[in-house]
Amino acid sequence: MNRDRTLAARDKLVDRLAVTGELLRGTLLERIVRHKSGCPKCARGEGHQVFVLTVTYPGGRTRQFSVRRERVAEVRRWLANYQELKEAIEAICELNHDLLRAQAAASKGGRKRRD
Numbered sequence: 639m640n641r642d643r644t645l646a647a648r649d650k651l652v653d654r655l656a657v658t659g660e661l662l663r664g665t666l667l668e669r670i671v672r673h674k675s676g677c678p679k680c681a682r683g684e685g686h687q688v689f690v691l692t693v694t695y696p697g698g699r700t701r702q703f704s705v706r707r708e709r710v711a712e713v714r715r716w717l718a719n720y721q722e723l724k725e726a727i728e729a730i731c732e733l734n735h736d737l738l739r740a741q742a743a744a745s746k747g748g749r750k751r752r753d
């Protein structure tokens with residue numbers, strides 16, 4: 639890709655960036671909790687549906703947060719916003735690699751000389 643086209647592609651990605659504070663990293667898991675005794679619902683075999691957000695940190699440490707049912711839709715949206723933003727950032731970085739390569743090539747006169 640030439641420099642102008644790379645810059646145009648980058649601008650397009652920047653325009654598309656979902657600039658919002660509603661971002662969340664992690665995985666939302668659905669679990670069923672069952673009480674051993676004293677719970678009629680669990681005695682009927684139903685159990686309780688719970689949602690847990692799992693977040694992994696560099697080094698492998700993880701944290702878990704329970705998410706109230708009424709906030710699940712919102713959490714899913716925030717997770718999707720994060721993924722979208724992350725993908726756009728990665729794509730911009732790839733284009734910037736091309737720009738750096740193009741600049742390096744131009745400053746060397748385009749072609750490597752051999753002697």
Ligand SMILES: [Zn+2]
Pocket residue numbers: 671672673677678679680685686
């Ligand atoms: Zn129960």
